[in-house]
Amino acid sequence: MPLLKNRSTRAAPFVPRASGLPPFNPRRVCAAILALGLSACASVGPDYRTPTPVEYPVWQSQAADSVSRPATPALLARWWQQFDDPSLNALVDAALSGSTDLQSALARLEEVRARRGLTKAGQLPEIDASANARNQASRPNDQTLTTRSYSASADLSWEIDLFGGKRRAVEAAEADVDAAQADLYAARVSLVAAVASAYIDLRTAENRLAVLQATLASRDETDQITRWREQAGLTSTLDVAQSKSSLEQARAALPSVERSISEARNQLALLAGKPPGAIDGLVGPRRALPDFQFALGLGIPAQTLQQRPDLVAAERQLAAATARVGEAEAARYPKLVLSGSIGVDALSAGDLFRPEAVLASIAGGLSAPIFDAGRIKQSIAIQNALQQQALITWQASVLTALSEVENALVAWRTTNTRLASLDTATAAASEAEQLASQRYKAGLIDLSILLDTQRTLLSLQDQQTSAQGERAKALVNLYKALGGGWSPEAAGKTPAVGDSING
Missing domain, CATH: 1.20.1600.10 (Outer membrane efflux proteins (OEP))
Structure with a gap:
């Protein structure tokens, strides 16, 4: 069995302006992956x-x-x-x-x-999508506290x-x-x-x-x-x-x-x-x-x-x-498997479309x-x-x-x-x-x-x-x-x- 296993990791929340890194562009990432596959x-x-x-x-x-x-x-x-x-x-x-x-x-x-x-x-790559909504209730100091969270993601996996x-x-x-x-x-x-x-x-x-x-x-x-x-x-x-x-x-x-x-x-x-x-x-x-009647040319x-x-x-x-x-x-x-994920995670439905709610990760696994x-x-x-x-x-x-x-x-x-x-x-x-x-x-x-x-x-x-x-x-x-x-x-x-x- 291969001793090296493919792993997919999720990065910390990606905040473009605060980090000083260029904004995450899914099109550029997909293009790079496609170029790698075609090469x-x-x-x-x-x-x-x-x-x-x-x-x-x-x-x-x-x-x-x-x-x-x-x-x-x-x-x-x-x-x-x-x-x-x-x-x-x-x-x-x-x-x-x-x-x-x-x-x-x-x-x-x-x-x-x-x-x-x-x-x-x-x-071809495999792409899966998921969406979740969660309610959580707790009672600190004999008071009921309810929190809600929302998340959605699209995950990609591709063996080159x-x-x-x-x-x-x-x-x-x-x-x-x-x-x-x-x-x-x-x-x-x-x-x-x-x-x-x-x-x-x-x-x-x-x-x-x-x-x-x-x-x-x-x-x-x-x-x-x-x-x-x-x-x-x-x-x-x-x-x-x-x-x-x-x-x-x-x-x-x-x-x-x-x-x-x-x-x-x-x-x-x-x-x-x-x-x-x-x-x-x-x-x-x-x-x-x-x-x-036999009237057929056989050819060679x-x-x-x-x-x-x-x-x-x-x-x-x-x-x-x-x-x-x-x-x-x-x-x-060796086998090279690329995996990627892009999603959102927020405490309210209205925050799902805010830039700071975006989570993204790209990983490559070689076995x-x-x-x-x-x-x-x-x-x-x-x-x-x-x-x-x-x-x-x-x-x-x-x-x-x-x-x-x-x-x-x-x-x-x-x-x-x-x-x-x-x-x-x-x-x-x-x-x-x-x-x-x-x-x-x-x-x-x-x-x-x-x-x-x-x-x-x-x-x-x-x-x-x-x-x-x-x-x-x-x-x-x-x-x-x-x-x-x-x-x-x-x-x-x-x-x-x-x-x-x-x-």
Whole structure:
């Protein structure tokens, strides 16, 4: 603990003319104090410098070569609108205005802003005012004597930031606000991608259900034909049993797909901050997946690092940690606290404004740590370790961002290749099923051949529908990895929850 303590003393009543001293001038005193405070401009601790990212000049994936237009901020800000799907647009808008995650991130931003204001207030003087009136009764010589007194004062206390500890604290608070704002943007990016993914899951499950329903109609027809043939003595009871089994196997897949549809709808409601069923009107009836096409210029990796708000947040957290190292180091140095008081003290209210009633004092207290058992040293070591952790976190975030873009590009390329093969296979299987159905009706082939072609077609159609959803989600993940879903150009506005908020 400091061995020297700050003390504030009150001088004897100040009488200008009787003492021969110059009259007390509060303006000159405040000006002198302010000049002293402004003259303290040195700030201990390291000055922050933006770290240099890893060298990564070009994307490695071959899919990056298939771009057709640049990734402008305006395109990335509302990338989902290019798919021209009114339901998707409405769901994203509902989520941006009602998401509890965004509301929480916005509340966090407001908290950090308030903390910044509190930190800035610590740089300024504190002024307190008080006023008192007192009656005192005494009885000397069996007579009651009543005396009254009045006083009023204004007291000032100001810690001069000699070594920049408070300035470093404000610097850290500013970086905290920037990080919290970037976290809000990052939450928006994740929310938009989550809504798009849930919407794709919903449409994929609906299309799978449509495939199953069409298959059930086809197998039900086959089952009826098999029963008629059995009644006509053209086939056996074994064929009837096989036909019935194939029909029920297809029907057994319905509950699982229906559950997926319900879960996707509930997920969309949750993302919009609504109870289940509240956004069903926005979803609308079943429709095909949006026409997701890859028409996006990636640019160089360095541009992606500038677009992603999570990387901005990590870099700002590093800046805050660096500033707090200086704040901790400032505790090693002396502290100067100036205090002053000006007031009046009189026996009657009318005498309060007389010059001889004025009381004034100015004091300065200097304290310095001499022995603290290593507390300050350990505090500095803690802040240095936190700064190192923040640097490592930023470096890891950069590598994660690059990896996510590369993975999304690979997923886009491979899902397109897989879908192309499934399209060809499904078309051939559909033709085979039609031919087998015609031949079975004509009695030219066994039922087992028809059932095999039907099972093959159902499997391929289901894989094809799922692959369409996987390809769409790969593109969503690519937009998310590129930081799409917020606009740096809108950062100067003050819109609703989920939009850009100006610090």
